[in-house]
Amino acid sequence: LPGLTFLGIESSCDDSAAAIVRMNDRAEILSSVVEGQVNLHAEFGGVVPEIAARAHAERLDGCVERAMAEAGVSFAELDGIAVTAGPGLIGGVLSGVMLAKGLAAGTGLPLIGVNHLAGHALTPRLTDGLPFPYLMLLVSGGHCQFLIVSGPDSFRRIGGTIDDAPGEAFDKTAKLLGLPQPGGPAVEAEAALGNPARFVFPRPLLDKPGCDMSFSGLKTALLRTRDTVIAEKGGLTKADRRDLCAGFQTAMVGVLEEKTRRALEVYLEASPAVPALAVAGGVAANTAVRTALEDVCAKASVRFLAPPLRLCTDNAAMIAYAGLERFQMGLRDDANLSARPRWPL
Numbered sequence: 001l002p003g004l005t006f007l008g009i010e011s012s013c014d015d016s017a018a019a020i021v022r023m024n025d026r027a028e029i030l031s032s033v034v035e036g037q038v039n040l041h042a043e044f045g046g047v048v049p050e051i052a053a054r055a056h057a058e059r060l061d062g063c064v065e066r067a068m069a070e071a072g073v074s075f076a077e078l079d080g081i082a083v084t085a086g087p088g089l090i091g092g093v094l095s096g097v098m099l100a101k102g103l104a105a106g107t108g109l110p111l112i113g114v115n116h117l118a119g120h121a122l123t124p125r126l127t128d129g130l131p132f133p134y135l136m137l138l139v140s141g142g143h144c145q146f147l148i149v150s151g152p153d154s155f156r157r158i159g160g161t162i163d164d165a166p167g168e169a170f171d172k173t174a175k176l177l178g179l180p181q182p183g184g185p186a187v188e189a190e191a192a193l194g195n196p197a198r199f200v201f202p203r204p205l206l207d208k209p210g211c212d213m214s215f216s217g218l219k220t221a222l223l224r225t226r227d228t229v230i231a232e233k234g235g236l237t238k239a240d241r242r243d244l245c246a247g248f249q250t251a252m253v254g255v256l257e258e259k260t261r262r263a264l265e266v267y268l269e270a271s272p273a274v275p276a277l278a279v280a281g282g283v284a285a286n287t288a289v290r291t292a293l294e295d296v297c298a299k300a301s302v303r304f305l306a307p308p309l310r311l312c313t314d315n316a317a318m319i320a321y322a323g324l325e326r327f328q329m330g331l332r333d334d335a336n337l338s339a340r341p342r343w344p345l
């Protein structure tokens with residue numbers, strides 16, 4: 001095969017995934033297999049680490065086999081194996097790292113450990129060949145940060161949440177209002193039908209300089225308002241629920257919008273030749289969030305990029321791609337590669 005071909009393996013949260021990515025003058029996803037576990041964890045209202053670890057251990061082999069078969073690629077045609085080595089739930093990360101080490105030892109292929117966040121942060125290069133340096137807003141169920149990405153191994157964090165991640169806040173809001181999980185899509189659907197002006201929720205840290213965010217107060221305010229409504233009326237009507245969702249989402253979008261404006265200012269200080277903001281993470285699926293960010297970018301004459309949703313959320317194509325970029329820089333790991341539950345970029 002011409003170019004470089006990598007297998008990627010991802011198992012840091014609740015998706016078991018494997019993918020084959022080939023890099024010529026541009027990157028091409030030959031296959032991307034993702035097996036979610038939402039149904040396994042649904043009854044517990046959150047990801048249960050032990051259940052996730054067991055599911056990864058049982059499924060990852062099959063994901064790799066499927067990814068290779070769908071791409072029509074054999075181990076002899078691969079140039080390397082990339083695996084998420086953290087951060088994440090340690091049992092799952094370990095499953096992936098052990099599998100990748102075994103495959104690398106058995107085939108003699110180079111092994112590359114990838115930071116899951118770097119995988120997300122490099123995705124706009126995989127999808128659009130975006131040149132460095134760009135600003136990345138990562139907004140998922142577990143993460144929320146602004147990164148100036150200036151190389152495959154070069155990330156400057158200029159702000160982020162000091163408590164909950166936005167997706168987590170969406171999920172908790174859904175739980176408090178009796179809506180299904182994952183909460184983001186459910187809350188978005190309700191919010192679209194609600195009155196955003198009826199309940200006005202706090203927008204923490206907007207009065208403070210910088211790009212840090214906080215969302216735990218928003219959740220507490222929502223809980224308190226919900227309980228006040230219930231105390232007054234004996235329960236929540238459909239309209240109450242919709243208005244609470246609309247108020248919550250409006251506050252969330254307001255914070256992300258204003259902090260993005262500030263993050264862009266910091267990023268633009270370095271006068272990038274082709275200024276761009278890219279998003280990644282499940283919350284980037286939210287239309288209100290996307291529209292607000294598009295707007296901020298348009299006003300600042302900055303290109304806005306949102307990769308397709310299946311590449312915004314957890315997947316192994318981003319891990320294979322990040323591995324390829326590291327490999328091309330000459331970076332390698334070996335059998336000592338360790339799984340890291342915490343690993344800031």
Ligand code: KG4
Nearest residue numbers: 140141142167182184185281282283286313
């Ligand atoms: O990136 P992701 O698939 O997983 C990780 O957290 O790593 O993100 C999942 C999160 C969940 O919290 C989910 O509720 C949220 O993204 N999400 C949304 C929407 N779709 C998914 N949040 C708001 N609006 C949405 N439409």
Ligand code: ZN
Nearest residue numbers: 120140313314
């Ligand atoms: Zn992720």
